[in-house]
Amino acid sequence: MIWRRLLLTRLAGMVATLAVLSVVIFAGTELLPGDAVSAVAGQHASPAQRAEVRTQLGLDRPAPQRYLEWIGGALHGDLGPSYTGGRPVTDVITERLGNSVLLALAVYLLLIPLSLTLGTIAGLGSASGRRGRRADRVILVATVSMLGVPEFLTGGLLLAVFAVWLGWLPAVSIAPIGGSVLDDPQALLLPVASLLVVSLGAATRLVRAGVANVAGSPYLEAARLAGVRGPKLVLRHVLPAALGPATQVISIGLGTIVGGAVVVETLFDYPGIGNELQSAVAGRDVPLVQGIALTLAAVTLVALLLGDIVARALDPATGGRP
Amino acid sequence: MNAGTTGAAKVIRARWVLYTAAVLAGGVTALALLGPLFAGQPAEQVGGPYQGSSWPHPLGTDGLGRDVLDRVLHGGRVVVGLAVGATALATAGGLVLGVALGSVRHRAGELLMRVVDVLLVLPPILLLLLLATGLPGSDLAVLLAVALVTTPTTTRVVRAATHRVARADYVDVARARGDGWWHILRRDVLPAIARPVLAESGLRFVTAVYLTATAGFLGLGQPAPAANWGRMVAENLDGATLTMSPFLAPAVLLVLFTVSVNLLADGIADLLARGGAA
Numbered sequence: 189m190i191w192r193r194l195l196l197t198r199l200a201g202m203v204a205t206l207a208v209l210s211v212v213i214f215a216g217t218e219l220l221p222g223d224a225v226s227a228v229a230g231q232h233a234s235p236a237q238r239a240e241v242r243t244q245l246g247l248d249r250p251a252p253q254r255y256l257e258w259i260g261g262a263l264h265g266d267l268g269p270s271y272t273g274g275r276p277v278t279d280v281i282t283e284r285l286g287n288s289v290l291l292a293l294a295v296y297l298l299l300i301p302l303s304l305t306l307g308t309i310a311g312l313g314s315a316s317g318r319r320g321r322r323a324d325r326v327i328l329v330a331t332v333s334m335l336g337v338p339e340f341l342t343g344g345l346l347l348a349v350f351a352v353w354l355g356w357l358p359a360v361s362i363a364p365i366g367g368s369v370l371d372d373p374q375a376l377l378l379p380v381a382s383l384l385v386v387s388l389g390a391a392t393r394l395v396r397a398g399v400a401n402v403a404g405s406p407y408l409e410a411a412r413l414a415g416v417r418g419p420k421l422v423l424r425h426v427l428p429a430a431l432g433p434a435t436q437v438i439s440i441g442l443g444t445i446v447g448g449a450v451v452v453e454t455l456f457d458y459p460g461i462g463n464e465l466q467s468a469v470a471g472r473d474v475p476l477v478q479g480i481a482l483t484l485a486a487v488t489l490v491a492l493l494l495g496d497i498v499a500r501a502l503d504p505a506t507g508g509r510p
Numbered sequence: 511m512n513a514g515t516t517g518a519a520k521v522i523r524a525r526w527v528l529y530t531a532a533v534l535a536g537g538v539t540a541l542a543l544l545g546p547l548f549a550g551q552p553a554e555q556v557g558g559p560y561q562g563s564s565w566p567h568p569l570g571t572d573g574l575g576r577d578v579l580d581r582v583l584h585g586g587r588v589v590v591g592l593a594v595g596a597t598a599l600a601t602a603g604g605l606v607l608g609v610a611l612g613s614v615r616h617r618a619g620e621l622l623m624r625v626v627d628v629l630l631v632l633p634p635i636l637l638l639l640l641l642a643t644g645l646p647g648s649d650l651a652v653l654l655a656v657a658l659v660t661t662p663t664t665t666r667v668v669r670a671a672t673h674r675v676a677r678a679d680y681v682d683v684a685r686a687r688g689d690g691w692w693h694i695l696r697r698d699v700l701p702a703i704a705r706p707v708l709a710e711s712g713l714r715f716v717t718a719v720y721l722t723a724t725a726g727f728l729g730l731g732q733p734a735p736a737a738n739w740g741r742m743v744a745e746n747l748d749g750a751t752l753t754m755s756p757f758l759a760p761a762v763l764l765v766l767f768t769v770s771v772n773l774l775a776d777g778i779a780d781l782l783a784r785g786g787a788a
Contacts, residue, residue, distance in 0.1 A: 208628045216640040329527065329773070336716045336772035340727040341765050344743050348757065352750045447635030451724055455747075466728055469639045477643050481636055488631060 198496070202489050210262075213481045214255050217474050245271075258478065267479035272471055277479035280464060285483065288453070288460035292445050294376060295383045299391055306331070306388075307395025308422060314396070315403035327392065335389035339448040343382030343455045350378060379456045387444045402426050431502045442491050446484055528777040534770035538763055542586025549583035552576065553735040560752040569755045572746050576735075578756045585737035585760060589726060590767075592649060593718040596656035600718075601711040603661045608668025609699065613676060623669060626662045634659040634721055635728075642730040652731045656721045660714040667710045671703040678702075709782040712775035719771055723764050739764050 233241070242248050261268060267277035310327040313320030334342075350356050402408055403426065411425045450462035457463065461480055468476035555575045556567065563570050569578035607626065611619040629637070638655040645651035675681060675698070684694050725731055726740020734741070739760035746756035 205628055205631060208625075209632060212629070212632070213640060216637075217643045332772060332776055333769045336720050336768045337765055338720050338724045338727070338740075338768065340724060340740070340743060341761055341768070344747060344757070344761055345765070347747070348750055348754065348761075352754075443633045447633035450635050450639070451727065454728065455744075465636075465639060469643050470729060472643065472646060474643065477640070481632075481640055484636055485632060488633065492631070 194500075195497075198493055202493055206486060206489055209485045210259055210482055211255070213478055213485070214251075214258065217478055217481075218251060218254070262479075262482060267482070268475045270468075270476040270479075271473045272476075277476050280476060281461060281479060281483050284459060284461040284464050285487075287458065288449055288462060291376070291379060291383070291449060291453070291458065291460060294380045295387065295445055298380070298384055299387055302384075303388055303391035303395050304427070306392045308399050308426065310392065310396040311399025311401075312403050312422070312426065314400045324396075328396070331389040331392045333389075334385055335393075337386065339382050339386050339451045340455055342385045343378065343452050346378050346381055347455070375456075375458075379452045379458050382452045382455070383445055383448050386448055390444060398431075399426055428502075442488055442495070446488055527773060531770040531773040531777070534766050535774050538586070538767040538770070539590055541583070541763070542590040542767075545583030545586055549580045550577065552581045552584040552737040554580075560749040560756070562753050563755060569759050570753050572742075572756045573749050574735075578742075578746075578759060581737040581742060582739070582759050582763070585739045585742055586763065588649065588731065588736070588738050589719070589722050589740060589764070592653050592656065592722040592725075592731075593715060596653050596660065596718045596722070597711055597715045599653070599657040600660040600664055600714055601707065603657065604664025604668050604710075605707060607661070607665040609672050609695070609703075611665065612669040612672025616673075619669065619673075623666065626665055629658065630662050634717070635724060638721060638725055638730065639728070642725070642728075647731070647733045649731045652722060652725045656718050656725075659721065660717055664707075664710050664714055667706055668703060671706045672699060675699050675702045705782045709779035712778050716768070716772045716775050719768055723768070 246254065258268065265278055267281070269275065270277050270280060306327055310324040313322075313324035313327075408421075408425055411421060416425065446462075449460060450465055452458065453460040453463035454466045461483070465477065465480045465484075468480065553576065556577050557571045557575045559571065559573045559575050561567065561571045561575075567577050567579065569582065572578055572581065611622050613619075614622075634656075637659050638652065641651045641655040641658070642648075645654075678698075681694060681698050684698050689697075723740040726738040727744050729741060729744065731738065734745075742760040743757060743764070746760075750757045
């Protein structure tokens with residue numbers, strides 16, 4: 189019962205947030221002076237040509253009406269035709285979204301165990317002897333340093349070393365026509381590594397904070413005195429208590445990974461939705477930008493909700509009750 | 511990027527880390543701001559494409575035969591300048607909003623904060639791309655987008671600090687004395703929240719540098735041939751097989767800058783927090 193009520197309020201909140209965001213997305217791309225007509229008609233079009241393009245694109249109608257039509261179509265899975273080539277935006281998104289989700293999943297698959305391991309070593313080290321504190325400090329300085337370095341730099345440097353200098357890995361990840369990116373899994377390595385480096389900093393810090401909190405607690409001291417030691421102490425007593433903050437890793441990492449994916453996919457020419465968004469922005473393809481932005485916002489919100497539910501279910505303080 | 515800094519900050523208090531970071535951050539800032547004074551024309555073709563290092567062109571030439579050193583000297587100002595401008599704008603905006611939301615009744619403030627928080631859900635780079643679509647080819651769009659992305663966090667911190675101060679005894683005394691709200695704000699509230707606000711603006715600057723550099727890489731802001739470290743990385747990546755320095759020089763400068771600014775902001779936030787507790 190409690191779970192159902194929680195889910196319903198969260199879902200309502202999610203829909204409200206998405207509604208506000210859809211207005212932000214629409215206003216950000218349509219109301220500002222950047223004119224879609226010049227993008228389509230070209231800069232040297234005559235006034236008559238411009239007027240014709242304007243009517244063709246339906247831009248002569250008032251913005252609120254256009255917004256309602258756009259959002260009404262979106263509810264039915266129709267985001268309109270894109271400017272370039274007139275392909276339905278929904279088709280472009282469904283074609284590319286899978287590849288991006290694959291990339292994100294691969295990052296999480298490595299991010300979760302790595303951040304848990306590093307965060308636990310650092311967190312436990314912070315409360316123990318000289319060597320432990322030293323390990324803590326090294327891990328922290330390293331992760332804090334990586335935290336603010338833009339993905340295109342880590343990615344670019346990885347590319348320079350492994351693809352250009354050593355020549356071990358492909359520099360771009362173009363999927364064969366009709367094939368999938370999985371046909372050439374090597375091409376995934378560098379994009380995943382670039383995204384991982386940046387999100388690992390934030391994630392490790394979160395886990396470390398959770399573990400450090402438990403590490404100094406009387407509760408853990410009691411477990412130690414009761415004779416629980418080594419891996420068992422970590423698995424049974426430290427990690428469960430630190431799992432709450434650790435699940436935040438999933439939510440916190442999300443913004444970084446979704447945003448970073450735009451950059452990394454562009455850098456490696458990976459056939460994902462972020463790469464498509466970047467070229468849509470460069471080509472001033474407004475419907476495509478709006479559709480992708482709305483999709484990414486919705487995906488982010490759903491993932492945040494899932495992360496929140498998992499965090500609540502795992503939190504020992506509530507014993508799995510919401 | 512907007513990761514929590516809970517507890518982690520206090521470990522990086524080794525002085526030499528802070529000093530090294532300060533020197534590096536200061537050095538790169540000086541190079542970025544003063545560089546154009548010592549450089550030639552950044553858009554002028556001076557040789558063939560991707561020539562290696564030589565005497566008149568110590569960093570070689572890029573794909574259009576332009577002198578890389580000249581472009582490096584010109585390309586930092588926009589990255590550092592936009593980040594400073596956006597941080598100033600976001601701090602000012604966050605200060606006004608945060609003090610206002612922290613002063614009103616708790617329920618109302620909480621509700622308004624939720625509205626501001628909606629902006630935090632969108633990944634920052636997405637917001638950056640959206641505004642760049644609305645205002646194409648403009649550095650102003652980058653500045654506004656970065657300020658917009660960083661304002662909600664600052665607002666939250668300022669609001670929390672103001673809320674604590676607004677309930678303090680000395681503010682009650684001032685109110686009972688009949689001081690006006692402006693007087694209370696200037697004499698009692700602002701000095702009390704200065705430390706957290708300063709620490710916060712440092713951390714936001716880190717985000718701002720990250721975003722302005724990324725904007726350059728994605729080709730947002732003032733279009734080519736303007737020099738921009740972020741864009742130079744994108745422009746010269748293809749030629750990295752021929753000559754590495756046109757790609758490596760801006761990339762290394764940006765890495766040095768982001769890492770040092772990050773460590774410095776973290777250390778300063780920690781010093782301010784400890785000073786505030788003492």
